Amino acid sequence: MRIRQLQYFLVVAEEQSFTRAAARVHIRQSPLSRAIKELEDELGVQLFVRDKGRIRLTWPGEVFRDDARRLLSFLNSVRARTKAAKYGFRGHLRIALTDGLAQPRMTELLAKCREEEPLTDVRVFEMTVGEMVQALKFDQIDAGFTVHAGYQIEILIKDQVWTDRLVFAVPTRHPLLARDKLSLEEAVQHPLIICHPERCEGGYDVIHRLFRNEGLEPVVAQYVSGHELMMMFVAAGYGIGLALESQVALYCHPSVIIRSIQKEIAEAPTFLIRSNRTASPELERFLLRAKKIGGTTK
Structure with missing residues (x-):
């Protein structure tokens, strides 16, 4: 079993297509298919189901995928540690x-x-x-x-x-800026820009728990994967942001004003x-x- 076979297998498993996988690893489709077939022969199992041009992992293939990822990660770690030792x-x-x-x-x-x-x-x-x-x-x-x-x-x-404290990021000339602190009840009357539930799952969890505990349901204008993108949308007037104070401070914008939450909220x-x-x-x-x-x- 060769390292390159494992790498090819993982690319095919991800792309679910020999054509796309071959293009991604910059080889022709026939040697890629041959490498996968040799791997299957060596393991004595079928890794992929091939049906009308479409492929998917078998159950043994799914098991092997997890172990192959772990093995390649370990090898990459070995390389990194060895190079670090050199220095x-x-x-x-x-x-x-x-x-x-x-x-x-x-x-x-x-x-x-x-x-x-x-x-x-x-x-x-x-x-x-x-x-x-x-x-x-x-x-x-x-x-x-x-x-x-x-x-x-x-x-x-x-x-x-x-x-860390949660704060609101509000676009300039927004009517809520008449207050020095904002309540959650006021905020949910306006579109919100918050963390994406998958790409920024922790931030979404913090905000979701906050509104759920208060019995409120926010109207989400945009999900974002990070605070920098959030500040961009707020500055453009798409909605109000809700985020960690330390993070929005890193991405301060002249068109965005930071406001505290009116009610005493537990820190995140x-x-x-x-x-x-x-x-x-x-x-x-x-x-x-x-x-x-x-x-x-x-």
């Missing part, structure tokens, strides 16, 4: 960022890591919450940040590292999620630094 790094951390998080605290945390532990190679990956959970299950990352409070999975450990926590396997010393120190920066530990 003198002694430790290695793979950290996921979800929900479009780019908070100033994150910058401070990564800077502290470089300052206090320069021989630990810290690699950061952007993912959705669902991708992060799968990556933790398959040991593709060591930990990940999210504001999603709903994940309670037995194999995962969730530590709160800091909290940010969590560091990791598997329940024994953490490496590097990860333990990383978690401790995050809590110190967030003020959740001494």
Whole structure:
């Protein structure tokens, strides 16, 4: 079994077409089909059902897809760690960022890591919450940040590292700017721009819980995958944004005014999620630094 066979298999599984997969990996269709057939012969199973030009994974193919992803991720990690060792790094951390998080605290945390532990190679990956959970299950990352409070999975450990305030982002010349603070009841009378339920699942969870607890149903003008895009739509007058204060501060816009929420609302926590396997010393120190920066530990 060769690495290239696994790579070809995953592309075909994703494209569900030998023609599209061949174009994507820049080879002719016949050697691609032959590589998949050789892989099936070696495994002794049929990986794909071929029917009238369409293909789909068999059940053994779905099982093999998950393991193939895990194997290739492990090999990529081996390569990265070996190259890092070449440049003198002694430790290695793979950290996921979800929900479009780019908070100033994150910058401070990564800077502290470089300052206090320069021989630990810290690699950061952007993912959705669902991708992060799968990556933790398959040991593709060591930990990940999210504001999603709903994940309670037995194999995962969730530590709160800091909290943030929710605020409104309002376009200039909007009638609600007559108030210095806005109520949720007022806000739902206007179109809202909020996080996408899949691409920014944690942010959506925070906002959905907020309105659900108040018995309110917002009118959504636009779903967005991040705070920068949200500020663009707000500035263009498409609606009111609702987001984390630290995030909208990063993308300040002259046509957008920030307003606090009138009612005392619990702050949104940010969590560091990791598997329940024994953490490496590097990860333990990383978690401790995050809590110190967030003020959740001494």
